[in-house]
Amino acid sequence: MTRSSSAERKIDVSWVTDTESATRRFQVFTERQLEQIPQLEKLSDEQRFTMRVVANVLPFRVNRYVIDELIDWDNIPDDPMFQLTFPQKEMLSPEQYERMADLLRRSDDKAEIRELANEIRQELNPHPAGQREMNVPLLDSERLDGIQHKYRETVLFFPSQGQTCHAYCTFCFRWAQFIGDKELRFSANEASKLHRYLQTHTEVSDLLMTGGDPMVMKTKHLEGYLRPLLGPQFSHIHNIRIGTKAISFWPYRFISDPDAEGLLELLRELVARGKQVAIMAHFNHWKELSTPAAQEAIRRIRETGAIIRSQSPLIAHINDDADVWAKMWRLQNNLGVYPYYMFVERDTGAKRYFEVPLYRAWEIYRDAMKQVSGLARTARGPSMSAGPGKVEVQGVSEVNGEKVFVLRFIQGRDPEWVQRPFFAKYDPEATWLHQLQPAFGEEKFFFQKQYEAMCEEAMRQTD
Numbered sequence: 001m002t003r004s005s006s007a008e009r010k011i012d013v014s015w016v017t018d019t020e021s022a023t024r025r026f027q028v029f030t031e032r033q034l035e036q037i038p039q040l041e042k043l044s045d046e047q048r049f050t051m052r053v054v055a056n057v058l059p060f061r062v063n064r065y066v067i068d069e070l071i072d073w074d075n076i077p078d079d080p081m082f083q084l085t086f087p088q089k090e091m092l093s094p095e096q097y098e099r100m101a102d103l104l105r106r107s108d109d110k111a112e113i114r115e116l117a118n119e120i121r122q123e124l125n126p127h128p129a130g131q132r133e134m135n136v137p138l139l140d141s142e143r144l145d146g147i148q149h150k151y152r153e154t155v156l157f158f159p160s161q162g163q164t165c166h167a168y169c170t171f172c173f174r175w176a177q178f179i180g181d182k183e184l185r186f187s188a189n190e191a192s193k194l195h196r197y198l199q200t201h202t203e204v205s206d207l208l209m210t211g212g213d214p215m216v217m218k219t220k221h222l223e224g225y226l227r228p229l230l231g232p233q234f235s236h237i238h239n240i241r242i243g244t245k246a247i248s249f250w251p252y253r254f255i256s257d258p259d260a261e262g263l264l265e266l267l268r269e270l271v272a273r274g275k276q277v278a279i280m281a282h283f284n285h286w287k288e289l290s291t292p293a294a295q296e297a298i299r300r301i302r303e304t305g306a307i308i309r310s311q312s313p314l315i316a317h318i319n320d321d322a323d324v325w326a327k328m329w330r331l332q333n334n335l336g337v338y339p340y341y342m343f344v345e346r347d348t349g350a351k352r353y354f355e356v357p358l359y360r361a362w363e364i365y366r367d368a369m370k371q372v373s374g375l376a377r378t379a380r381g382p383s384m385s386a387g388p389g390k391v392e393v394q395g396v397s398e399v400n401g402e403k404v405f406v407l408r409f410i411q412g413r414d415p416e417w418v419q420r421p422f423f424a425k426y427d428p429e430a431t432w433l434h435q436l437q438p439a440f441g442e443e444k445f446f447f448q449k450q451y452e453a454m455c456e457e458a459m460r461q462t463d
């Protein structure tokens with residue numbers, strides 16, 4: 001499948017509908033409402049059945065804004081926004097697909113379907129890189145489950161009310177949390193735990209609110225987490241980052257939702273009182289930045305003094321094309337959004353469908369960088385968020401006749417690793433760090449022994 005037709009590359013505004021209506025109601029569709037999406041009537045019964053099969057295994061959630069204003073229904077199934085949100089047959093192996101299809105053809109027993117779905121999910125590496133076990137910190141010897149502290153300066157916080165999204169990306173590496181146990185309990189003292197942890201860790205300068213999408217939360221909940229950080233005991237927390245895909249999936253969060261004004265007011269106050277507020281926006285494709293609503297959301301956020309930085313994985317069928325990245329970065333530059341990271345897609349879920357070899361990822365990165373102004377060349381990558389740290393593929397080179405990958409740590413579990421170049425044997429098929437071998441006949445990468453010791457230590461603590 002190619003996504004480089006000229007028709008797709010130019011911004012076509014004909015699909016922008018009815019932007020005057022100021023108030024939008026959020027209307028969501030999950031696998032149970034697939035049949036109610038009017039645009040799907042154009043598809044054959046066979047195509048709709050295929051979607052049902054996959055949506056019974058992988059999470060599916062989409063909303064009216066995405067359906068009406070992002071997806072070009074004259075260009076499906078190739079349309080990147082359709083690929084971003086709708087299930088595709090090849091996301092499962094032929095064998096997995098047939099097992100579920102066969103069951104759905106002969107049964108509508110919910111328990112039986114759920115059991116098979118769970119079996120297949122277990123085959124899809126639902127919890128990559130042991131993130132959960134290794135990075136959960138302790139406070140007075142109690143595990144703080146909504147917090148991850150991997151890199152010295154930055155604490156990740158997963159507020160329980162923010163563990164869903166306005167729509168789901170088909171490639172999401174957090175997909176496993178969207179299925180099964182959806183009733184994430186709200187614990188009343190969650191905010192106070194976060195605050196106690198931050199107060200005692202003065203080495204931390206950054207709080208990163210993440211999810212899911214923290215912007216699905218009501219403003220009043222966000223305030224409960226963030227406003228206390230204005231107190232003098234948190235003067236070491238200089239940067240408040242909020243990860244979100246709301247500008248893409250529900251820009252009305254910043255425009256016409258009942259508490260949109262309150263949200264902007266909160267950002268404005270944090271900035272006015274000395275915090276750097278960074279909205280870490282997730283954009284995969286320029287199309288997401290092209291609607292009047294998305295551009296209005298960006299304008300409103302910037303007007304508060306908050307900065308918008310952007311990050312995205314590189315994903316086959318959605319954005320594995322240098323021109324798409326170049327156009328996206330250029331548009332971001334025009335709108336005042338700073339490109340921050342290009343990620344390598346993680347080894348989980350429908351990886352078989354989305355993965356791009358590392359050498360190819362680097363080529364796309366390079367070909368995109370070549371095309372844009374220096375001001376838009378601010379994204380680092382392609383970067384793998386792996387166990388030892390964020391590892392960037394700096395390029396492919398040759399040393400003493402041996403073809404190698406040149407790599408470096410952008411972030412390391414030990415800050416001493418940061419910015420040290422290292423080398424791996426070139427492998428045109430490798431898609432992730434664990435598939436790489438050290439170059440020059442060396443037995444291990446420089447960090448490997450230390451990292452293995454860290455893993456053993458973490459295992460001892462969780463036992």
Ligand SMILES: *Cc1c(COP(=O)(O)O)cnc(C)c1O
Pocket residue numbers: 148150151154155156208385390410411
């Ligand atoms: C990426 C990441 C961060 C933030 O790293 P920066 O390079 O400062 O953006 C923090 N914690 C974890 C676990 C991460 O993966």
Ligand code: SF4
Pocket residue numbers: 164165167168169171172173174175211212213244245282
């Ligand atoms: S917005 Fe982020 S967390 Fe939500 S589905 Fe997409 S990738 Fe996953």
